[in-house]
Amino acid sequence: MILSALFVSVVCRLRDQAALVEPLIAELSSVLGDHYENYEIVLVDDGSVDGTAAKIKELLSRFECVRLLRLSRKFGVDVALTAGLESAIGDYVVTLTPGMDPPALIPEMIALAQRDNAAVHGLAARPSRPLLHRVGARLFHWACVRLLDLPLQPGATHFRVLSRQAVNAISEIKDNYRYLRALTPYIGYATRTFPYQPLPSTPKPESLLEAVDTAIALVVSNSSRPLRFVSWLAVLASALNMAYIGYVFLVNVFKHSVAEGWTTLSVQNAGMFFLLFLILAVVTEYVGRILNETRERPLYYIAEEANSSVLIPGRDRRNVVTDSQ
Template identity: 30%
Template structure:
C-alpha cells in the first residue's frame, strides 16, 4: 500500500511511564510508519522519576522519528502538552494519552483532516454514556463552559484529538494558551467532527476524580471566559439593591409598626448576606487577579531540561522542512534548528543580510 504524504505530529505527555513506554511507543511507530511517508512522535517527559528518560535513550536508537523532551520540573498536563505543540512541525497534529488511547485510530483521525475537517475529537464511549457521578459532572461542565464561551464542543472530550496546522497556529498565537488547552481548538471557530472509540481496558475507570479535577475545571472555567465575573458582578449589584430595599422596609416598619422586637435577627441576616456576597466577589476577583499576575510575570509554563532525537529522522534531509522555517509560527520556526542539518530562522536572516 502506498504511504500517504500527510505529515502527522503525534504528541504524548508522560509521567513515570517506564513500564509501558517501549511497547506503546513501538505501537504508535508501527501504525505511522505503515501509513505515512513522514511523521514524528513527540514524547514530553513531565519530570519522571522512575528512569523513563534512561529507557528512552535506548529506545531512540531503534525507533525512528521520535523527539523526546524532558521537562526540568513537574508541571500540569496541559503545560506538558503545550511543550510538545511548541515543537511540532507536522501539518496534522495529534495529542493522545500514551497509556489510555489506542494508536489504531490515528489513520482515521488524520484521514478526516485530509478530507477537509479542521478538528477531530475522539470521544471515549465509556465517558460518553457513563452514568457515574464523575462522567455526568464532566458532561455538565463541558456544556456549561461551551455556553459561557459560545463555542460548540462535544460533551465527552478527551485528550485524544487531531487538528490541522491552521488550528495549531491559532493556539500558539494565543497568550497563555496552555491554561485553556482543552478548549483551545474550539475557540478557533473551525468546524469539527467526532469519532467514538473505546479506551484501553487497563485505562477504564481511571477517571481523575478528586480535588485535582475540581481545581483543573475551575482553572479552565476562569481562564476561558470573563462571564463568571460578569455574573458575580450582577449578583453583587442585585444583592446591594435588595439590601437597600430591605433597609427601607426595616425603617418603615420601625416607624409605622408598634412593639417591634429587637432587631438582632434582622441585623444578623443583613450582615451574613453582605459578607457572603463580598466573599464570593473577592474569591472570583482574586482568581482573575492571579491570572493577570501570572501573565504579567511572563513566567514560562514549562522549561526543557534535555532534548534528544531518534538516531534516524526520515524527514531531516527533506528540503521542504528546512525551507518552511520562515513560514512557521514564531515558536515552531525556532525548532527547525534543532534538527541536524537544519537552519534556524535567525541564521537565515543573517545570511540574507550578508548577501545583500
Template identity: 30%
Template sequence: MPALAPRPELSIVVPVYNEADNLAPLVARLEPILDAHVSSWEIICVDDGSRDGTLAALRALNAQDSRISAISFSRNFGKEVAIAAGLDHANGEAVVIMDADLQHPPEVIPAFLAKWREGFLNVYGQRTDREGESPLKRNFAKAFYKLFASFGETELPEGAGDFRLLDRRVVEALRALPERARFSKGLYAWVGFRATGVPFAVADRAHGESKFRFRKLFSFAFDGISSFSTVPLKIATWLGVAIAIVATLTGLYFMVRTLLFGTDLPGFPSLIVSIMFFSGIQLISLGMIGEYVGRIFAEVKRRPLYLVGERVGFAQDDSAPPRGDVLPPGIG
C-alpha cells in the first residue's frame, strides 16, 4: 500500500461565486504570506456555480501552482454549502476560511496562526467596524445578534463571521454534522472548543459587488434563528394563549354589560378588524410551523448536500466526500 501523503500544515478554503477578477490578486497576496509562515499549504477554491470566467481562472491558477485546487459545483448551492464542501476536501492540520473579494485581509492570517500555536482551536476574525455598510444593514446586524443572544441555544461573538482558522479537530467535528439547512456561524459556536477572536478591519472589495441582498440576508438570519432555537414556535403558542385569555375576558365583559345595560347596536367595523387581526395571527403561526416542517422535509429526503461537476487539481481516483456526490462524466 502506498504511503499516505503528509498533511499540509494549513489549508485555505475560499468559496467563490463570480469572482474571476479577484482570484489572481487574492493568490498573489496569499502566497508570500503562506510561504513565510507555514511549512506547507494548499488553497482550495469552491466554485459555487459561477456564470463568469471563475472556473477558467481556477484552472489557470492550478496550472501555475499545483497547490491551488478547485471544486466546481453543478449549480449554485449557496455559500454555506460551499464552505462545507471546502472543509470536506481540506487536508490541512488547520483550515482558514476566507472570502475571495479581499475584504478578509490575508495579512491577518499570521495572527490567526499565532493564536492557533498558543493552543486555540477556533480563531475567528472579529470585525472592528461596519462603516462601509448602510445604516439599514448595520442596524439589522445588531438586531440579529441581540435576537440570537436572547433566543439561540449558543452564543455568537459579535462581529465574528466566516473568516477564521479552525484546527483539524474542529473541522472533523463540523464534518460530522449532517444537517442540510446550514448556518455556519452557529455551527462554529455549537461545536465548542477553545476559541478566541482576532480584530481586523474589513477592506473594500477589490472587484465586483457584494452578492448578498437584503432579502437574502433576512432569509439567512431566519435560518440562523430557526436552526438553533424553537422560540419562534413558542412565541406562536404564547401569543395564542394570550389572545385566548383576552378573548375570554372580553366575552365576560360583554356578557355582564349586556345583562346590566342591554344590547348595543352591533359594530361591523370592529368585527371586521378583529377578524382580520386574528386571521393574520393564525397565518403567521402557521407560517412559522411551515418553516420548521419544511426544514424537516429537506432533512428526511437525504439528498447529497452538493453535487461536484468538476474537480481541478485533485487525483482522479479520489472518492467523493460523504456529504457530496460527483456527477458521472457527461452529466451536468
C-alpha cells in the first residue's frame, strides 16, 4: 500500500477518560500509520482529574507523533477542540469524540474531503431519546434552519474533517462562546456529510435540560435573529398601544358612563407587561454576551505540552510492502 503524502492531524478532547487512552492511541496510530506518511495525534486534556494526562505521558515513550496539550482547567468540548485545532499542523485536521467515532473511518472521510475539496461532517444515527427530547430537537432544528438562519445539521457530531483553509478560518474567529457545529457552516466553503454508525461505547447523550441550555447558548452566540423578532414584537406592542389610546379617546367622546372598562384595562396591562418582559429576557441574554465578548480574555490556557519521545522507532511496525511502486 502506498502511503499518501498528505499530512493528517487528528484532534481529540479527553475528559476523565484514562481507560480509553491506550486503545485510542493504538488504533489511531495504526490507522494513520498505515495510510499517511506524516501524521500527528493531538490529545487535548480538558482538565481531567483521573490521571488521563499522566496516562498519556506514559504512552509518549511508546507511540510516535503524539502530542499532549493539557488545559489548565475544564473549558468544555468546543474550546478544547479549538485549542487542538489552533495547534494542529496538518493539511487536513480531523476532530473526533473518543469512544464514539470509529478511527477506522478517517481515511474514507479524508478521501471524500480531498475528492470534493470540502469539509466533511459526520452524521451519526442517534441513540434513542425520550419523546419530548426528540420532538424538542426536531423543533429546534426546524427553527434554526427556517427562522434563525443557522444551517445546523441534525445528527451532526464532532467527527469531522477540516482542510487547512477551514482551520485557519476558524482560528481567526475569536468568539469566547464557540460552537464548532455552528462555526463550520458559518465559515462557508463546501461541505459534505458522512453518515456513520457510532461505536457501542458512545457516551450517553446530554439530558433534556442540558440540551435546552446548549440550544439557547448556541442560538444567542450565532444568530441575531431573535433580537430582530423582539424588535418587531416591540413595534407591534407600540402599535397596539396606539390603537388602544385611540379606543380610549373614542370611548371618552361617545360614551357617558366611563366607570366600566376594568377588564380592558387589566388585559391591556397584562399583555403589555408580558411583551415587555419577553423583550427584556432576550435583550439581557445579548447584553450578557456582549459583556463577555468585550472582556477579550484568552479563550483557554495551556498548562503544559508534551510530545512523543520514542527511543527505538517502529518497534511494532513491520517493514513489508506489498507493492514495488
